[in-house]
Amino acid sequence: MDFTIPEDIKHMQDLTRRFVKEEVLPREEEIEERDEIPEDIVKKLKELGFFGVTIPKEYGGLGIGTLGWSIMNIELGKGHPAIGGFLSLNNGTGWRGLYLYGREDQKQKYLPGVASGDIITAFGLTEPEAGSDAANIQTHADKEGDNYVINGRKHFISNGPIADLVTVMVVTDKAKRARGGISAFLVEKGTSGFRPGQTHRKMGNKGAQQSELIFEDCVVPASNMVGQLGDGFKVAMCTLDETRLTVLAGAVGMAERCMEMSRDYAKMRVQFGKPIAEFQAIQWMLADMATEIYASKMMLYNAAWRYDQGERITREAAMFKLYASEMVCRCADRALQIHGGMGYMKELPIERIYRDARLLRIVDGTSEIQKLIIAKDILKEG
Numbered sequence: 001m002d003f004t005i006p007e008d009i010k011h012m013q014d015l016t017r018r019f020v021k022e023e024v025l026p027r028e029e030e031i032e033e034r035d036e037i038p039e040d041i042v043k044k045l046k047e048l049g050f051f052g053v054t055i056p057k058e059y060g061g062l063g064i065g066t067l068g069w070s071i072m073n074i075e076l077g078k079g080h081p082a083i084g085g086f087l088s089l090n091n092g093t094g095w096r097g098l099y100l101y102g103r104e105d106q107k108q109k110y111l112p113g114v115a116s117g118d119i120i121t122a123f124g125l126t127e128p129e130a131g132s133d134a135a136n137i138q139t140h141a142d143k144e145g146d147n148y149v150i151n152g153r154k155h156f157i158s159n160g161p162i163a164d165l166v167t168v169m170v171v172t173d174k175a176k177r178a179r180g181g182i183s184a185f186l187v188e189k190g191t192s193g194f195r196p197g198q199t200h201r202k203m204g205n206k207g208a209q210q211s212e213l214i215f216e217d218c219v220v221p222a223s224n225m226v227g228q229l230g231d232g233f234k235v236a237m238c239t240l241d242e243t244r245l246t247v248l249a250g251a252v253g254m255a256e257r258c259m260e261m262s263r264d265y266a267k268m269r270v271q272f273g274k275p276i277a278e279f280q281a282i283q284w285m286l287a288d289m290a291t292e293i294y295a296s297k298m299m300l301y302n303a304a305w306r307y308d309q310g311e312r313i314t315r316e317a318a319m320f321k322l323y324a325s326e327m328v329c330r331c332a333d334r335a336l337q338i339h340g341g342m343g344y345m346k347e348l349p350i351e352r353i354y355r356d357a358r359l360l361r362i363v364d365g366t367s368e369i370q371k372l373i374i375a376k377d378i379l380k381e382g
């Protein structure tokens with residue numbers, strides 16, 4: 001068992017750390033206030049190749065895999081998480097299904113643009129009537145000659161207002177649903193009958209954009225299908241396995257920042273004549289944070305490495321997602337407590353992290369759904 005981080009990943013980790021220090025931290029309030037990632041930061045991300053970290057080299061990416069991207073996203077989580085969230089779509093969620101199930105000509109057509117950041121991607125599964133119960137989606141596609149006609153509405157879709165390419169899951173056989181009745185299609189921006197709908201206002205997660213996606217007699221060629229007819233549910237679930245690792249890697253970075261800020265503040269803040277770091281109540285909170293961060297990092301490294309070796313890690317991804325999302329909420333809460341009133345003030349990023357962390361127990365499958373996935377897998381055994 002060798003836990004040494006490979007040289008190419010170490011290099012990207014250092015690069016990301018520098019990028020966060022020099023480009024993101026001085027601008028984090030601006031991202032929060034403007035509720036967008038500034039254009040010049042997006043340009044820099046393109047120059048650094050950060051849109052295509054996980055895309056194999058033959059399609060124009062850096063090809064450093066899920067472990068590499070996870071380690072980078074830990075670093076991005078220490079800045080403003082909007083950036084890691086935005087990049088996560090182009091580093092997997094927006095095209096993983098295409099890569100695993102798509103045809104070679106589809107990969108050749110889209111992946112180089114995704115890797116360069118010229119094609120911004122989105123993943124369209126959730127609908128007003130189908131969140132946790134994803135098999136209950138209503139958006140449907142009917143075959144007409146060589147085309148499919150899509151009708152319906154998605155909501156809460158990340159990158160929805162700006163995406164150039166969406167992998168969208170639709171019903172093609174109502175009787176079969178998750179068992180071969182859902183198919184995945186690639187829908188390009190500008191396709192007649194397809195448009196982003198209302199954007200969503202949120203308690204946190206500023207700088208990231210979510211909206212509805214509206215399909216009204218949207219005609220797509222049958223050749224835009226990802227995989228075979230009825231593969232859509234598999235496409236979505238395989239995508240989520242990887243997404244649960246890489247997106248939640250950002251949570252580990254957020255928690256590390258909470259811990260480091262709390263450590264520094266506790267050493268500096270004096271009450272009752274001594275630094276609050278000398279009070280055992282504070283020390284215990286720091287110890288709990290460090291322990292839980294270490295545990296979640298080990299879970300992530302192990303599961304991401306195994307994913308890169310081609311193993312199926314559905315249970316491990318659900319366990320990590322569950323643990324890391326709950327862990328970051330506890331860390332943000334402790335950090336706020338250690339900072340006292342200052343933690344509640346907008347001058348420090350703690351209150352933002354507290355709000356941002358809360359999303360992670362919901363997005364990409366709630367904590368309750370992760371427990372169902374884990375339990376189902378346990379009950380299959382024995």
Ligand SMILES: Cc1cc2nc3c(=O)[nH]c(=O)nc-3n(C[C@H](O)[C@H](O)[C@H](O)COP(=O)(O)OP(=O)(O)OC[C@H]3O[C@@H](n4cnc5c(N)ncnc54)[C@H](O)[C@@H]3O)c2cc1C
Binds near residue numbers: 156
């Ligand atoms: C900011 C943001 C970005 C998002 N981005 C995307 C995206 O890019 N693409 C996309 O497709 N979706 C996206 N989503 C949707 C997200 O994945 C869903 O919100 C999530 O899966 C939960 O669905 P829901 O909101 O409909 O909640 P519901 O499914 O209505 O759940 C409500 C509550 O009931 C609980 N519950 C439901 N079923 C069970 C059960 N069987 N047992 C126990 N408890 C249960 C849930 O855990 C939850 O606590 C995004 C959501 C947000 C908030």
